[in-house]
Amino acid sequence: MLGRTRKVGITGRFGARYGSTVRSRVRKIEEAMRAPHRCPRCKSRGKLKRLSIGIWTCKKCGYTFAGGAYVPFSSLIK
Ligand SMILES: [Zn+2]
CATH class of the missing domain: 2.20.25.30 (N-terminal domain of TfIIb)
Structure with missing residues (x-):
């Protein structure tokens, strides 16, 4: 996952919406959810x-x- 979503990862789909703190929380939870x-x-x-x-x-x-x-x-x- 290098390139344009390197920093935001899975939450890149939210664009600039919802605020960076909320997006980073969602990222942590969703990545744990999808992990093997x-x-x-x-x-x-x-x-x-x-x-x-x-x-x-x-x-x-x-x-x-x-x-x-x-x-x-x-x-x-x-
Ligand atoms: Zn089984």
Whole structure:
């Protein structure tokens, strides 16, 4: 991710809106949300996807479970 979004990363889609503090908070949370997480059932990495707030599913084994709002296990986020 080098070039024009090097600094703002995933929040580049917001342009100049919402203020830099809010954008950097959103960036931290959303990047944690999209980072590869390990499936609690089949242990495969990077297959978990958030369906909705707190609902996660594994693209490999189809396991769907309730977890944290932004990361599969809410104890991971500080
Ligand atoms: Zn799985």
